[in-house]
Amino acid sequence: MTTEAERIDTEEIRANLAVVTQQIEELEQQFDRLAGSVRLLAVSKTKPIEAIQAAYDVGQRAFGENYVQEAVEKRSALAHLDDIEWHFIGPIQSNKSRLIAESMDWVHSIDREKIARRLSEQRPESMPPLNVCIQINISGEESKAGVSLSQLNDMVALVSSLPNLQLRGLMAIPAPQENFAAQCLVYKPLQQAFIELSKSDSMIDTLSIGMSGDLPAAVASSSTMVRVGTAIFGARDYSAKA
Numbered sequence: 225m226t227t228e229a230e231r232i233d234t235e236e237i238r239a240n241l242a243v244v245t246q247q248i249e250e251l252e253q254q255f256d257r258l259a260g261s262v263r264l265l266a267v268s269k270t271k272p273i274e275a276i277q278a279a280y281d282v283g284q285r286a287f288g289e290n291y292v293q294e295a296v297e298k299r300s301a302l303a304h305l306d307d308i309e310w311h312f313i314g315p316i317q318s319n320k321s322r323l324i325a326e327s328m329d330w331v332h333s334i335d336r337e338k339i340a341r342r343l344s345e346q347r348p349e350s351m352p353p354l355n356v357c358i359q360i361n362i363s364g365e366e367s368k369a370g371v372s373l374s375q376l377n378d379m380v381a382l383v384s385s386l387p388n389l390q391l392r393g394l395m396a397i398p399a400p401q402e403n404f405a406a407q408c409l410v411y412k413p414l415q416q417a418f419i420e421l422s423k424s425d426s427m428i429d430t431l432s433i434g435m436s437g438d439l440p441a442a443v444a445s446s447s448t449m450v451r452v453g454t455a456i457f458g459a460r461d462y463s464a465k466a
């Protein structure tokens with residue numbers, strides 16, 4: 225059943241996508257980035273498959289999910305859209321790693337050795353290597369996931385040695401900062417680490433930073449993939465989730 229509300233949503237998602245896409249194009253120009261060098265990952269967590277379909281219909285192909293079970297269900301429901309790229313961007317419990325290894329195209333949130341090893345072991349041989357980013361804890365908060373930049377070289381060596389993972393780059397979720405300058409300052413060490421790393425390996429082409437609140441700073445700081453949810457799909461209703 226197609227309700228009035230769903231039709232309006234679809235229109236809104238299309239309009240929002242156009243706005244965000246244009247914003248990214250303008251930021252690329254503003255910060256001397258090549259046109260098309262910043263990809264948009266549409267973060268569809270908690271949103272229904274109709275929302276993903278609406279974005280797909282206007283050309284969006286990369287979608288980000290945070291909850292394993294939800295991601296797996298959406299992938300099966302949309303299996304006929306076989307050029308969707310499914311990105312897992314949430315925290316990973318080790319007992320969920322198999323489902324991720326069997327169903328995702330990318331994982332942005334590799335934050336410890338055990339998870340990297342399990343994902344590689346559990347990746348089916350029939351599938352291409354899993355594209356992964358190492359999550360970096362750039363704000364240095366105890367509670368945030370991710371490896372510190374001082375541990376990065378060891379983590380890169382480990383991930384590179386695992387046969388069924390393809391290291392693509394780095395990801396971070398910084399603590400909120402007051403303004404553009406402060407956001408850039410926090411991103412600076414990460415940006416430098418990414419530039420160094422990408423010189424050493426041509427497959428390393430992804431810096432996954434930038435969310436609705438800090439797109440300009442992320443694009444100024446060499447982001448190649450921004451992760452945007454709310455600005456495309458609207459606010460999330462968490463009351464529905466246990």
Ligand SMILES: *Cc1c(COP(=O)(O)O)cnc(C)c1O
Binds near residue numbers: 397436437451
């Ligand atoms: C939810 C989420 C996003 C998108 O956040 P919005 O505020 O909805 O744009 C980006 N990255 C990660 C890791 C997320 O969990």
